[in-house]
Amino acid sequence: MCAAVAEDRRWAKQYPWLGEEPIPTDSCISEEIYQQEIEKVFKKVWLSVGRVEELPEPGCYKLKRLDFASTSVLLIRGKDNEIRAFHNTCSHRGNTVVVPEGEWDNFGQKSAFSCRFHAWTYNDQGELIGAQDEKGMPPCFNKSENGLTPISLDIWEGFIFINLDENPKVGLKDYLGKMGDHFSGFPYDEITHCFSYYTYMDTNWKVGLDAFAEAYHVNTIHAGSFPGTFSTGLQMIKLYDDHRSTAVCFNPPKSAPPVAGLAQSKARGSLVNNVAETILPPTLNDEKRDDYAFELSVFFPNWLLHVSEGIWFTHQFWPIAQGKTLWEGKYYVKEPRTNSEKWALEHAMVVQRNAWLEDTATMEGTYYALKSGSKKFMQLHDEEILVRHGYHVLEKYLKGEEGGH
Numbered sequence: 001m002c003a004a005v006a007e008d009r010r011w012a013k014q015y016p017w018l019g020e021e022p023i024p025t026d027s028c029i030s031e032e033i034y035q036q037e038i039e040k041v042f043k044k045v046w047l048s049v050g051r052v053e054e055l056p057e058p059g060c061y062k063l064k065r066l067d068f069a070s071t072s073v074l075l076i077r078g079k080d081n082e083i084r085a086f087h088n089t090c091s092h093r094g095n096t097v098v099v100p101e102g103e104w105d106n107f108g109q110k111s112a113f114s115c116r117f118h119a120w121t122y123n124d125q126g127e128l129i130g131a132q133d134e135k136g137m138p139p140c141f142n143k144s145e146n147g148l149t150p151i152s153l154d155i156w157e158g159f160i161f162i163n164l165d166e167n168p169k170v171g172l173k174d175y176l177g178k179m180g181d182h183f184s185g186f187p188y189d190e191i192t193h194c195f196s197y198y199t200y201m202d203t204n205w206k207v208g209l210d211a212f213a214e215a216y217h218v219n220t221i222h223a224g225s226f227p228g229t230f231s232t233g234l235q236m237i238k239l240y241d242d243h244r245s246t247a248v249c250f251n252p253p254k255s256a257p258p259v260a261g262l263a264q265s266k267a268r269g270s271l272v273n274n275v276a277e278t279i280l281p282p283t284l285n286d287e288k289r290d291d292y293a294f295e296l297s298v299f300f301p302n303w304l305l306h307v308s309e310g311i312w313f314t315h316q317f318w319p320i321a322q323g324k325t326l327w328e329g330k331y332y333v334k335e336p337r338t339n340s341e342k343w344a345l346e347h348a349m350v351v352q353r354n355a356w357l358e359d360t361a362t363m364e365g366t367y368y369a370l371k372s373g374s375k376k377f378m379q380l381h382d383e384e385i386l387v388r389h390g391y392h393v394l395e396k397y398l399k400g401e402e403g404g405h
């Protein structure tokens with residue numbers, strides 16, 4: 001075990017204002033609390049919904065369903081190269097303009113978006129450019145006032161954020177605050193080769209999120225994928241208003257099994273790849289630890305961003321209902337150049353898939369057991385202080401005390 005873990009309650013001593021009380025389980029199983037979270041958090045704060053690289057050219061769009069708000073968001077890059085967000089709702093009688101296909105995000109490219117119900121048509125800037133048999137519309141009808149309904153959008157480091165509030169209380173820069181500074185300067189736009197997994201789970205969104213916001217579970221849950229690789233003790237924790245970040249470090253190196261060792265030596269995309277030169281901005285690993293593995297962070301409320309040498313990855317938990325959640329895991333590496341790098345990438349993808357299966361495997365079981373109501377509280381370990389911080393921030397929003405950025 002890492003020596004740091006044996007230091008008694010070091011995080012509680014560093015952050016005494018978070019307290020050490022058990023956390024009520026109600027938060028994960030109460031329908032009433034869930035409805036408050038949707039109204040006071042998810043419909044009010046900035047949410048990460050994509051990357052600019054997903055919309056490379058004018059007319060490119062991404063359709064993202066936000067079931068918690070009974071809407072889908074249409075992100076479009078216009079001819080003027082601006083990316084805008086709209087409710088995917090027709091101004092005529094409210095049909096969906098782009099019909100969602102399948103169960104996950106939709107992508108495409110169009111110069112005009114025509115509603116299939118009565119063919120009202122919008123351009124790539126959301127303006128209504130055609131209404132069928134327009135002469136039949138009443139004199140008060142004005143096309144220029146009937147474009148798609150815009151949603152506030154802003155971009156940080158190539159990440160597209162939206163805010164469903166008609167008048168967001170704070171801009172994205174202020175919302176991210178020091179967390180934005182902490183993660184700025186990493187070459188996200190140069191590491192764009194992505195593999196991803198998603199699944200819908202019968203769990204509350206926080207049960208999922210919390211399972212990724214600590215390393216206390218790595219010796220047990222990840223004994224298969226990363227045996228003894230990472231320390232359960234966190235380092236360099238930073239609590240920035242609503243957001244939180246920490247370093248996860250390696251245990252003293254052990255020799256890898258032969259195939260894994262070979263893959264790691266070839267990979268440009270392994271989490272345990274060694275590199276000669278750092279690409280991390282100076283804000284990360286500011287103590288310059290040589291056992292630094294990766295940065296783990298939670299951007300409030302539902303997005304985790306991780307960066308490491310040569311890779312970065314995200315998790316996101318979208319509430320669908322109180323006990324239903326969409327999990328998305330996305331992992332970014334540099335484009336493989338050679339066949340051996342392609343093979344090493346396949347290996348990294350399988351290892352990561354296994355690790356994420358290990359993580360997600362607990363989430364439905366935890367929710368099911370919590371729903372029994374037999375435990376009124378969760379008892380948190382000191383190394384789960386990011387989880388504690390999450391509930392602290394949430395409580396602030398539910399009480400209406402947010403906005404102190």
Ligand code: FES
Pocket residue numbers: 090091092093094095115116117118119120
């Ligand atoms: S609802 Fe879209 S054209 Fe009628």
Ligand SMILES: [Fe+2]
Pocket residue numbers: 211212217218221222355359
């Ligand atoms: Fe994990």
